[in-house]
Amino acid sequence: MKTTTADFVSMKKNGDKITMVTAYDYSTAKLLDASGINSILVGDSLGMVMLGYPDTLSVTMEDMIHHSKAVSRGVENALVICDMPFMSYQTSVYDAVANAGKLIKEGKAGAVKLEGGAEFKEHIEAIVKASIPVCGHIGMTPQSVNAFGGFKVQGKDEDAAKKLVRDAVALEEAGVFAIVIECVPKKLAEYISKLVSVPIIGIGAGNGCDGQVLVYQDMLGMYSDFTPKFVKKYAKVGEIMVDAFGRYIDEVKSGVFPNESHSYKIDDEVMNNIIEWGEKL
Ligand code: KIV
Numbered sequence: 001m002k003t004t005t006a007d008f009v010s011m012k013k014n015g016d017k018i019t020m021v022t023a024y025d026y027s028t029a030k031l032l033d034a035s036g037i038n039s040i041l042v043g044d045s046l047g048m049v050m051l052g053y054p055d056t057l058s059v060t061m062e063d064m065i066h067h068s069k070a071v072s073r074g075v076e077n078a079l080v081i082c083d084m085p086f087m088s089y090q091t092s093v094y095d096a097v098a099n100a101g102k103l104i105k106e107g108k109a110g111a112v113k114l115e116g117g118a119e120f121k122e123h124i125e126a127i128v129k130a131s132i133p134v135c136g137h138i139g140m141t142p143q144s145v146n147a148f149g150g151f152k153v154q155g156k157d158e159d160a161a162k163k164l165v166r167d168a169v170a171l172e173e174a175g176v177f178a179i180v181i182e183c184v185p186k187k188l189a190e191y192i193s194k195l196v197s198v199p200i201i202g203i204g205a206g207n208g209c210d211g212q213v214l215v216y217q218d219m220l221g222m223y224s225d226f227t228p229k230f231v232k233k234y235a236k237v238g239e240i241m242v243d244a245f246g247r248y249i250d251e252v253k254s255g256v257f258p259n260e261s262h263s264y265k266i267d268d269e270v271m272n273n274i275i276e277w278g279e280k281l
Contacts, residue, residue: 003038003079005111005133005177011038011210012199018178018211020081020201021219024050024067028216029074037078041213042068042109044083045142048225049217056142059085061099068107081135082109086143089114089123096123100132113180115141117167121174128175136171138164139205140183151228153204155184165192172196180213181205183230204230 011018020039023029024046032040046067047059068082082103089096100112111133114120124134139154148154155164164184171179178199181189186206193200193209202209217223220237227233251257 002077005079007038008079008178008199008211009197012197018199018201020211020213022046022049022213022215023071023074026070026074029071029078029080032216033075033078038211039079039081039213040071040075041113042071042080042082042107043113043215044085045215049215049223055145057086057145059083061085061088061102064088064103065107068103068109072108079111080109081111081113082107084112084114089120090116093123093126096120097126097130097132100127100134101130104132111135111177113137115143117163118170121170124171124174124176134174134176135201136168136174136176136179137182138167138171138179139181139189142182151183151226153183153185155188161185161188164188165195168192168196168200172198178211181209183228204228 008018018038020041021032021037022041022043022045023032024042029040042064044056044059044064046063047053047056050067051059051063053059064082064085068080072080084096084099084103088099096114100114103109103112112127113135114124115137117136117138124136127134140148140151142151145151155161164181165188168179168181176198178201179196180201180203181192182202183204186208189200189202189205190208193202199210201211201213203213214231215223218227218231219234221233221235222238222241224238248257
């Protein structure tokens with residue numbers, strides 16, 4: 001059954017934890033959907049884990065549309081949420097609505113996610129008015145990495161914690177259906193989860209949230225550039241891949257692969273005729 005934004009809200013009410021993982025391509029999205037995940041996030045983290053940038057700032061609308069389309073083609077049931085990339089909504093309310101619309105119309109996403117708190121209330125309200133579901137994102141918002149001076153835990157002192165609480169309330173008032181809260185102390189995230197009616201999806205925010213999200217390359221051990229403390233590795237897929245690539249290289253070099261079972265046959269008579277014909281060339 002297709003997961004909707006309304007399901008997110010009823011899952012929170014029923015205490016049923018919401019599961020979300022990122023994907024950026026058709027095959028991974030199909031596997032995730034088959035696993036029964038509630039939601040797939042086409043995160044702008046694709047800038048780092050798919051495109052090799054040091055942060056998410058270079059990601060474009062074209063990148064997001066391209067990957068969102070691919071993911072959406074692989075999904076039957078999960079809710080596909082697509083990130084609004086850096087400078088696609090910060091510039092004006094008009095840009096925010098126009099670009100959110102593109103992610104839905106061209107990217108085929110079911111909802112959009114954007115980073116920031118009360119300062120983007122007007123932008124979110126306008127997108128929601130255009131009938132586009134919005135997921136908020138507060139705490140360690142990677143598009144603000146330069147303003148934060150690095151990927152750092154947020155909301156640790158009283159002022160910062162109060163700002164996070166105010167931001168969550170502002171996003172709820174603006175009409176978001178969920179809020180991702182990244183890299184904040186567990187007790188603060190738990191407090192915010194109880195305070196607001198919309199589901200709080202945590203990443204590096206402890207288990208008191210209404211759901212969890214992880215980047216799939218992180219949880220499968222496929223991205224070694226940087227692993228935050230909050231990541232749990234559920235498999236060593238990176239090691240399995242390097243081992244398989246290595247065995248392939250060995251077998252190609254030694255002639256073990258491909259064998260008869262991987263090869264196509266031709267009738268002996270046809271082949272003999274080709275050889276005879278070739279000799280006369
Ligand atoms: O871009 C992304 O993958 C995200 C998650 C880390 C929440 O925003």
